Amino acid sequence: MPRVEFHNVSKSYPGGIRAVIDLGLTVEDGELLCVLGPSGCGKSSTLRMLAGLESITSGDLVLDGARINDLPAQARDMAMVFENYALYPHLRVFDNIAMPLVARRVQRGEIQKRVHEVAETLHITDHLMKRPRHLSGGERQRVALGRAIVRTPKMFLMDEPLGHLEAYLRVELRAEIRRLHERLGATTFYITHDQEEAAAVSDRIAVMHQGRIQQIGSLLDLLDRPANRFVAEFIGSLPINLLAATANEGDGSLQVGPMMLPLSPAQATRLRAARSHTGLTFGIRPEDVALADQEHAAALPGRVAVLEPQGDNTVVIADTPVGRVSAVIPSRSVPAQGERIRLHLALDHAHIFAADGSNLLSGVDRKG
Ligand SMILES: Nc1ncnc2c1ncn2[C@@H]1O[C@H](COP(=O)(O)OP(=O)(O)O)[C@@H](O)[C@H]1O
Ligand SMILES: [Mg+2]
Incomplete structure (x- = not known):
């Protein structure tokens, strides 16, 4: 055989x-x-x-x-x-x-x-x-x-x-x-x-x-x-958002532009074990980015730059303080071009890459 x-x-x-x-x-x-x-x-x-x-x-x-x-x-x-x-x-x-x-x-x-x-x-x-x-x-x-x-x-x-x-x-x-x-x-x-x-x-x-x-x-x-x-960028129907990030060792949070994202204790422990706090990249797929509502304390401010209608959903590309970020938004609730918006990033689906490209943390692992 x-x-x-x-x-x-x-x-x-x-x-x-x-x-x-x-x-x-x-x-x-x-x-x-x-x-x-x-x-x-x-x-x-x-x-x-x-x-x-x-x-x-x-x-x-x-x-x-x-x-x-x-x-x-x-x-x-x-x-x-x-x-x-x-x-x-x-x-x-x-x-x-x-x-x-x-x-x-x-x-x-x-x-x-x-x-x-x-x-x-x-x-x-x-x-x-x-x-x-x-x-x-x-x-x-x-x-x-x-x-x-x-x-x-x-x-x-x-x-x-x-x-x-x-x-x-x-x-x-x-x-x-x-x-x-x-x-x-x-x-x-x-x-x-x-x-x-x-x-x-x-x-x-x-x-x-x-x-x-x-x-x-x-x-x-x-x-x-x-x-x-590499795998994160190569796989997926839409390009993954990659944003520069820094880990705050003191309170175990992650700084992405103006946002302080609270890491779970397990995530903070793993980031500490990886011994790399600088040159980090925060990766999140457009499918895991949504318009923020009142409950979302940590949101990324931005302004709508491009709209790409795809039928039921529209890819909204916004200029933010950390660069362009795309989000998949239901077409019926899409903001207008040029409108100021706040984006919610689903941390439990995010990835954190070290300077050498290795994945330090996949959101789906956060239970562990
Ligand atoms: N006969 C060959 N002589 C020299 N370089 C080659 C030869 N065949 C492939 N390469 C080189 O080896 C690398 C891998 O090629 P290849 O295996 O054909 O890749 P893929 O099939 O993934 O496109 C490329 O840089 C290609 O230029
Ligand atoms: Mg070939």
């Missing part, structure tokens, strides 16, 4: 480019693990080392308990799907899908059966006799997927397989990929730069940045408990 482990795996390219640094990661048997990160962070390099297409500079790659650093790609038995699905233009869809079986000298009857099964799964049965140029982008990508799943490899490796498609097709196909994985239960290494896609195909997401894994968890974990400032 395939289970893949990366132990301190690094990749350097000639010229000193460190594409992957000290990667530690396990893809469990039958799991679809998603690696999510911005362009250039080392995702494809990682996948190519796993595929055997790129040498490993240092560290160990272990498949089912055996070190496979030097195992040739052909011997690894991994099926790949890339963003640029290379279909054979002169072959019909049927033959494109059948190719891996033909190459392995599978019997003709068995090929017929397998190709038709796969075509049915991917809803392309009607296109089997067409050539790729007569298909839409989404249909072509399905054919590429079909070619990967027509046999039963040890693992599937997918490198931004939906990257080129129009938005609505991406949404459709990512659901398809999840269903396919639930049905086949094959160990899959899936790469994307799109957080919605990551969350749609997988329950476990590894966030990568500058060659390093930053955090592994569900999208909710990444949103609620980001390990560091």
